[in-house]
Amino acid sequence: MTMSDRVAVDRIARAVTYPGPGDSKYTRGVVSLLTGSARYPGAALLGVNAAARCGAGYVRYEGPAAARDLILLRRPEVVMGASLATHTDSWVIGSGFPSVSSRDLGQEDYALAVQLLASYAGNPDYWEGSLDGCLADGPKDDCKDGLDAHPKEAQEDRSRVRSEGHPEGASCPGDRLALHNSLRHLVKGTYCLVDAGALDFFAQAAANRPLTEADSLRHVVVTPHAGEAASMLTICGYGVTRQEVESAPRKYAKILADELECVVVLKGSPTIIYDSHSSHELLQLEATHWLATAGTGDVLAGLLGALLAQNASAMNKGDLDTQTVAAAGVFLHSLAAAIAAGDYNSQKALLTDPTDSRIHPMPAGHPICAMDVAQTLPAAIGLVLDSDWAALYRQSVIDNAAAGESDTDLPGFLR
Ligand SMILES: NC(=O)C1=CN([C@@H]2O[C@H](COP(=O)(O)OP(=O)(O)OC[C@H]3O[C@@H](n4cnc5c(N)ncnc54)[C@H](OP(=O)(O)O)[C@@H]3O)[C@@H](O)[C@H]2O)[C@@H](O)CC1
Ligand SMILES: Nc1ncnc2c1ncn2[C@@H]1O[C@H](COP(=O)(O)OP(=O)(O)O)[C@@H](O)[C@H]1O
Numbered sequence: 001m002t003m004s005d006r007v008a009v010d011r012i013a014r015a016v017t018y019p020g021p022g023d024s025k026y027t028r029g030v031v032s033l034l035t036g037s038a039r040y041p042g043a044a045l046l047g048v049n050a051a052a053r054c055g056a057g058y059v060r061y062e063g064p065a066a067a068r069d070l071i072l073l074r075r076p077e078v079v080m081g082a083s084l085a086t087h088t089d090s091w092v093i094g095s096g097f098p099s100v101s102s103r104d105l106g107q108e109d110y111a112l113a114v115q116l117l118a119s120y121a122g123n124p125d126y127w128e129g130s131l132d133g134c135l136a137d138g139p140k141d142d143c144k145d146g147l148d149a150h151p152k153e154a155q156e157d158r159s160r161v162r163s164e165g166h167p168e169g170a171s172c173p174g175d176r177l178a179l180h181n182s183l184r185h186l187v188k189g190t191y192c193l194v195d196a197g198a199l200d201f202f203a204q205a206a207a208n209r210p211l212t213e214a215d216s217l218r219h220v221v222v223t224p225h226a227g228e229a230a231s232m233l234t235i236c237g238y239g240v241t242r243q244e245v246e247s248a249p250r251k252y253a254k255i256l257a258d259e260l261e262c263v264v265v266l267k268g269s270p271t272i273i274y275d276s277h278s279s280h281e282l283l284q285l286e287a288t289h290w291l292a293t294a295g296t297g298d299v300l301a302g303l304l305g306a307l308l309a310q311n312a313s314a315m316n317k318g319d320l321d322t323q324t325v326a327a328a329g330v331f332l333h334s335l336a337a338a339i340a341a342g343d344y345n346s347q348k349a350l351l352t353d354p355t356d357s358r359i360h361p362m363p364a365g366h367p368i369c370a371m372d373v374a375q376t377l378p379a380a381i382g383l384v385l386d387s388d389w390a391a392l393y394r395q396s397v398i399d400n401a402a403a404g405e406s407d408t409d410l411p412g413f414l415r
Pocket of ligand 2: 225296300
């Protein structure tokens, strides 16, 4: 039976965190975005902007020169270059891709995309067929910093990937097996947000996965809109149109999540966040409709990637689940849009109980563009951190510390 709940601040506050004195840029979440294309460089800027503005410790970018130039002008804090060899807690793949093809992405980014997507799809062998005819060089060697922040085992995996390179560099079967194993291991401790032009490739790899590999899918969140969900469902063997998904989004979010065994964020109004592992459905009903404008999905992808990175260690310890983190991203996206648009109805509905009859209609705001949503993310995060629910959560952290844990884990303001 499907359990259903509204996405509300009490549910998601746990995934929105303060930095503490023990934090560094590495512990606050390293997110790597493989996004944008010569055709859609703007999508890359929107995603890195969102990731940087919502508190990731470190944002890396990999993509075409047009997007890199644009990003460096607007967000100089973003570090250029990301590969299998670099330390990362999460990947964002696909916003601004027309498709996953060497023609659209260039050979190196194509090779990186297929290896990552196939591995996260629980089908690490799938990339071999996809790379046929693509003469990829070894992974880029220009981004080795940050390795010390990960455990020794993961460092060894990255070193192996570096020295053995892409599949073409690993010619004998033993090398390939070792590389496969390293890729499998790398994707297990990290998270992946799959969006836009990477969704079909991911669905294809996941639909053909061997049953033994389903675990890596637990680390994946996919963010289709109705048209993209219809295409993914068709790949999974359901002949579904966009109109059918739009008319029954809850039904199709569940089918897609169950097929792929990952968290599905089916975007629209409402947005549905479905987790096949818990059979739990979360609904975001109160987003301002000013959000319906080009590029806001790219902002959501960057924001979700950053939240996955920030919460990776809590999720790996089992203290937090991927669906809650995904719901936190959708909530913050809606709240940031409501703030940007001056839509006080939406803001109040998000932060209080919408069935409360004391809520009176208020100004419904004005148009926004996607970059405005990225700009107001810090304010949205501040509101969540100031909410009663965040206070309650902080109190539970204090109580746990008082029950025997060291207070060095507490953020400074709590000690
Ligand atoms: N600034 C940038 O760089 C931006 C880059 N972006 C990037 O662009 C890429 C493409 O993503 P996307 O979502 O724009 O197009 P996609 O899903 O391929 O649909 C294509 C066609 O499907 C139709 N159609 C779909 N939905 C419909 C509907 N509800 N109602 C009616 N028709 C609908 C419609 O075609 P029609 O049916 O009219 O022939 C439409 O032309 C992706 O990588 C994304 O990240 C964008 O984020 C924007 C900002
Ligand atoms: N009518 C609406 N009301 C509220 N939010 C909406 C509405 N329509 C779309 N959205 C939201 O806007 C965003 C659009 O994302 P997407 O379709 O991927 O656009 P793009 O690819 O142009 O970035 C999603 O977060 C979606 O949930």
